[in-house]
Structure formats: C-alpha cells, structure tokens
Amino acid sequence: MTGLACRFGRHDHLIGVLSTPESHDDTALRPGVILLNAGLVHRIGPFRMTVELARLLAGRGYAAIRFDLSTIGDSGGTADAGSREDQVLADVQDAMAVLQQHAGCSHFVLMGLCSGAQNAHHVASIDPRVVGAVFMDGYAYRTRGFYLRHYLPRLLHPGRVARAAWRRLRRIGRRDDVDLPGFAVEWPSRQQVISELTGMAQQGRKLCFIFSGGALGYFNHPRQFGECFGSLAADPNVQVRTFPEADHTFIxxxxRARLREAIADWMQQSF
Amino acid sequence: MSGELLKEIPGYFGPQGSLFGLMAEPAYPPSTAVLLCPPLGQDLIRSHRLYRQLAHMLVRRGLAVMRFDYYGSGDSFGDADQTTLARCVEDTLNAAGELRQRTRCRRLLAFGARLGGSIALQAHARQPFDALMLCDPILDGPAHRAQLEALHAEMLADTRRFVRPRTAAEGAGQWLGFPHGEQLEDELAVMLLSVPPAALLLDSADTFPRAGNIVALDEPLGWDDLDRLEVAIQSHELIARVQRHMETLQ
Known part of the structure; x- marks a missing residue:
C-alpha cells in the first residue's frame, strides 16, 4: 500500500489522502473507492476508521481516497453558487478525477457513515460512474414492524418500563441533555428515497446497507429493510448487514475490524 | 477565512515517508516557524479544528506553521497500537527538522495540547525550541493512564452508547476508541514532567497554581468529559491567548 497526500479540486481547495495497492496491474479495472466525511470529523474518520478501511481496501487491490469535503476538516470553501448538495457532488467528482489520474479508475464506489451515507446516496443517484455504494447508518424509515419490535417487549416487561423511566429521570439536568452545537438535516421522503434507490439498483449498482446499534432508534431489525423499501430487499444488487452490538461510530x-472485513468482503464479491 | 487566502500543502516526510504533515507559509519569507504537536487518541480528533484555526491565525501573523501526525496516528502510516511516546518524540524532532529545512526560519516555536504538550516538552529537552506553548499538558503520566482506564471502563458500560454494556475483554488493549501497545502503557506509567518557567502554560482545568507564564482559561475545554467524547474542542480564548503571547515574543 502506498499513500499520497494531495491538494486537489476545481479550486485546489480540497485535502485528501490516496491509498493505492503496491501492484497497479489491475487497479484501473477495479472501481476506485471514495470515503466521505462522517459529520464534521476530518478525513481520518471516527476513531480513525476511514484510515483503517482505506488501507485494508488498498491491500486488497482497490485504490481509495479519503478526503475532506469543502469547509470540513482541512478543506477550504469555495465561492461556487449552488446548494450544499451541488457542492458535495462537485467535490466528489473532483475526487473521482484524482482517482482517475493516479490509479486509472473510471468507475467508483462511495462509502459513508451517517451524513456520509446521505452524501453517498445523493451522488450515487446522479453520477453514472458510481457503480456501488456502502451506506452506513444511512436512510431508513420507521415502520409498523419497527414500532412493534420497539414497544411490545417493553409493554410485556413492566420492570423495563420502570427502569427506562428511571434512567430518563436521572438524565434530566445532566450535561448530555444540554443542546450541543449541531444541525439536523431533514431527510427526504421515503418515496423519494425508494425511487432513487430503485433507479440505482435498476442501473446495476451494487448497494450495501449497514446499520449499527446506534441506528436502533429508527432501524431495529434486518426485516425492516423490506418493510421500508419493499421489493428492493429482494434485489440481488442489494445487501443489508446489521451490527446491533456496535455503537454508531464503532468505537x-x-x-471496526468486523465492519472493515464485511465491507472488504462485499467489495470482493461485488467487483 | 479558509483555503482561498491560505494554501496549506499536505505531504509525507520523515523515515520512509511515513509521517503526514501539512505546511502553511505566509506570503513573505518568515523568520519564525511554529510546530503544532497534536495530542493522541480522541484528543487529536477533537482538537483538529482548533489546531487548524491556530495554524491559520499564526500564518496570518506572518509565521510559517506545520501540523503533523505521529506514526500510528492521524494520516501518518502505522497502526494506533504502534504509537509510543519515544517514537512521537522522534517524530517531533523529525518534523522540527523538516520545518527548519523548508522555511530556513531563524526561530522555531512549538505548541502542544494534552499529550501533544508532553511530547513537545520531551522533544524540547532533547533539542530546545526557541519558545514553548502548552495547553493542559499531561505532566503526570500514571494519573493520566488511570484516568484513561477509568473513562474507558465507564464508556464500555454506557448503555446510551451501546445496546448492552460491553465486556472488559471486548474493550481490552484500547483507550476510548484507540488500541494502544504495552510500550505506551509503560511509558505513561513512569512519565513525570515539569514545565520550564519560560514556557506559556494555558490551563483550562484549574490544575496549576497561578504563577509566571501560567494562564487560566475561563472555559474548561472538557478533555475528560465522556459526554463530549465526540464533540470538537473549540476555544477562541485559547487562540487569542496564544496570539497575545506571540506578540510578546516578537
């Protein structure tokens, strides 16, 4: 594995690190991997998970770039007109150009956690060069099944209800109840997401959905994927994995090792 | 203020090109350069933005600045459990040499927060910097190690983070998300440092008696607050204090 630190982008404003396999023999034939920021954490990822993942993938023959989107981490802003979504698309396309220039890649797989998954979804729904995506704790919607699985066990065990109520009472006034700086992004409608995901799958894109225990507040069983997205669950291009024991950022x-292996195995099966 | 006014150049340097660095220089050749020594573990991630803001402030004041990552941390090569304090000190000296060579500056200053402060202090003992600025440096290694162990155990049991508490075995060999080697444990177990009187010491935790260059920050930075483990450290006050100190040095 080799590493190249680079400054790139249409305004030379993005900072990233490219990991490439030692042998470049068939790297160009494989998709290049683009790892997106998780929230505001810079390109190394929560607990350095992005570094570990990029290096594992490079060791398995895939060129991978992890970089900071405009205004995140070490990357600068631009005066480009347009929405944040437009900016994200342009930034990811700049990263594609780097992978093309240095590793010869002409098609790409996007990977992201949380807001990274949302950004991966947005770009994958637009750019035809995207052939696959890994969405970690990305879009999913609560269903009737979700509510049953969530509330029924609690109702059947009054002791649990009492303990949960007690925990909630104890938390009142604690510092974690203080609002921390942050912005909530409104999710698109389920119908829009279904339509976009269906489009991706019909175009042959391989999609891997990963849900951690940190997503249990909105996704609590693999079956929920079908409840939520219907026939997509049976699409051979779609895979769903859950890591219920892990927290949202895989501390x-x-x-993290199990997550990396799952993603690397999916890459090797898919591409 | 961002990349439009200031261009930071990323690159690898040091032994086998294994260390990541980010260099920024002002428009005119500077006479003074500042090496920013990062902390380790989650402190590094939490303070990334703060270090960037500090670097930009210093460059705007006409100084060259280098940020870098130790072996096994950040963007540098190596795994987290290969990080040792001895290697971090070597990496700091390497980075200082790189910064001197690239900028030809007459004066070289260093800044470090938390374990970044401890590492800067140890590097300073080997090859003195012209000035040292520290923020909440870890001086008592055994106490810090005990604190990391305690926070880690508390994190494992936190059912707001996990669906069920995780076992000690599942969290073995790690502190708050980062695997560590035995050597780092051993190094912390015997690390006891003192701060030279000339160094600026910014104290956000009311740990040090007020004297000389010891300056209290009004707001605690909350390094050891488990509830804010994944929240960025921000402090305009720290940047202002460093800026004010720089004026006394120039």
Missing amino acids: LAGD
Whole structure:
C-alpha cells in the first residue's frame, strides 16, 4: 500500500489522502473507492476508521481516497453558487478525477457513515460512474414492524418500563441533555428515497446497507429493510448487514475490524 | 477565512515517508516557524479544528506553521497500537527538522495540547525550541493512564452508547476508541514532567497554581468529559491567548 497526500479540486481547495495497492496491474479495472466525511470529523474518520478501511481496501487491490469535503476538516470553501448538495457532488467528482489520474479508475464506489451515507446516496443517484455504494447508518424509515419490535417487549416487561423511566429521570439536568452545537438535516421522503434507490439498483449498482446499534432508534431489525423499501430487499444488487452490538461510530477496535472485513468482503464479491 | 487566502500543502516526510504533515507559509519569507504537536487518541480528533484555526491565525501573523501526525496516528502510516511516546518524540524532532529545512526560519516555536504538550516538552529537552506553548499538558503520566482506564471502563458500560454494556475483554488493549501497545502503557506509567518557567502554560482545568507564564482559561475545554467524547474542542480564548503571547515574543 502506498499513500499520497494531495491538494486537489476545481479550486485546489480540497485535502485528501490516496491509498493505492503496491501492484497497479489491475487497479484501473477495479472501481476506485471514495470515503466521505462522517459529520464534521476530518478525513481520518471516527476513531480513525476511514484510515483503517482505506488501507485494508488498498491491500486488497482497490485504490481509495479519503478526503475532506469543502469547509470540513482541512478543506477550504469555495465561492461556487449552488446548494450544499451541488457542492458535495462537485467535490466528489473532483475526487473521482484524482482517482482517475493516479490509479486509472473510471468507475467508483462511495462509502459513508451517517451524513456520509446521505452524501453517498445523493451522488450515487446522479453520477453514472458510481457503480456501488456502502451506506452506513444511512436512510431508513420507521415502520409498523419497527414500532412493534420497539414497544411490545417493553409493554410485556413492566420492570423495563420502570427502569427506562428511571434512567430518563436521572438524565434530566445532566450535561448530555444540554443542546450541543449541531444541525439536523431533514431527510427526504421515503418515496423519494425508494425511487432513487430503485433507479440505482435498476442501473446495476451494487448497494450495501449497514446499520449499527446506534441506528436502533429508527432501524431495529434486518426485516425492516423490506418493510421500508419493499421489493428492493429482494434485489440481488442489494445487501443489508446489521451490527446491533456496535455503537454508531464503532468505537471498539473489534467492531471496526468486523465492519472493515464485511465491507472488504462485499467489495470482493461485488467487483 | 479558509483555503482561498491560505494554501496549506499536505505531504509525507520523515523515515520512509511515513509521517503526514501539512505546511502553511505566509506570503513573505518568515523568520519564525511554529510546530503544532497534536495530542493522541480522541484528543487529536477533537482538537483538529482548533489546531487548524491556530495554524491559520499564526500564518496570518506572518509565521510559517506545520501540523503533523505521529506514526500510528492521524494520516501518518502505522497502526494506533504502534504509537509510543519515544517514537512521537522522534517524530517531533523529525518534523522540527523538516520545518527548519523548508522555511530556513531563524526561530522555531512549538505548541502542544494534552499529550501533544508532553511530547513537545520531551522533544524540547532533547533539542530546545526557541519558545514553548502548552495547553493542559499531561505532566503526570500514571494519573493520566488511570484516568484513561477509568473513562474507558465507564464508556464500555454506557448503555446510551451501546445496546448492552460491553465486556472488559471486548474493550481490552484500547483507550476510548484507540488500541494502544504495552510500550505506551509503560511509558505513561513512569512519565513525570515539569514545565520550564519560560514556557506559556494555558490551563483550562484549574490544575496549576497561578504563577509566571501560567494562564487560566475561563472555559474548561472538557478533555475528560465522556459526554463530549465526540464533540470538537473549540476555544477562541485559547487562540487569542496564544496570539497575545506571540506578540510578546516578537
């Protein structure tokens, strides 16, 4: 694996690190991987998960770039007109150009956690060079099944209800109840997401959905994918994996190792 | 203020090109350069934005600045469990040499927060910087190690983070998200440092007696607040204090 730190982009405003396999023999034939920021964490990712993932993928023969989107981490802003979504699309296309220039890649797989998954979804729904995506704790919608699985066990165990109520009471006034700086992004409608995902799958894009225990507030069983997205669940281009023990940012090294292996295996099966 | 006014150049340097650095220089050749020594572990991620803001402020004041990552941390090569304090000190000296060579500056200053401060202090003992600025440096290694162990155990049991508490075995060999090697444990177990009187010491936790160059920050930075483990450290006050200190040095 080799590493190249680069400054790039249409305004030379983006900072990233490209990891490439030692042998370039068939790297150009494989898709290049683009790893997106998770929230405001810079390009190394929460607990350095993006560094670990990029290096594993490079070791398996895939060129991978992890970089900071405009105004995040070390990347600068631009005076470009347009929405944040337009900016994200242009930034990712700049990263594609780097992968093309240095590794010869002409098609790409996007990977992202949380807001990174939302950005991956947006770009994958527009750019035809995207052949696959890994969405970690990305879009999903609560269903009747979700509510049943969430509330029924609690109703059947009054002790649990009492303990949950007690925990909630204890948390009142604690510092974690203080609003921290942050912005909530409104999710698109389920119908829009279904339509976009269906389009991606019909165009042959391979899609991997990963849900951690941190997503249990809106996704609590693999079956929910079908409840939520219908026939997409049976599409051979779609795979769903859950890591219910792990937290949202995979703080434990063992959880991260299992996540990395799952993604690398999916890459090898898919491309 | 961002990349339009200031161009930071990323690159790898050091042994086998294994260390990541980000260099920024003002428009005119500077006479002074500042090396920003990062902390380790989650402190590094939490303070990334703060270090960037500090770098931009210093460049705007006409100084050359280099940020870098130690082996096994950030964008540098190596795994987290390969990071040792001895290697971090070597990496700091390497980075200082790189910064001197690239900028030809007469004076070289260093800044470090938390373990970045401890590492800067140890590098300073080997090859003195012209001035040292520290923020909440870890001086008592055994106490810091005990604190990391305690926070890590508390994190494992946190059912707001996990669906069920995780076992000690599942969290073994790690502190708050980052695997560590035995050597780092051993190094912390014997690390006891003191701050030279000339160094600027910014104290956000009311740890040090007020004297000389010890300056209290009004707002605690909350390094050891588990509830803010994934929240960025921000402090305009810290940047202003460093800026004011720089004026006394020029």
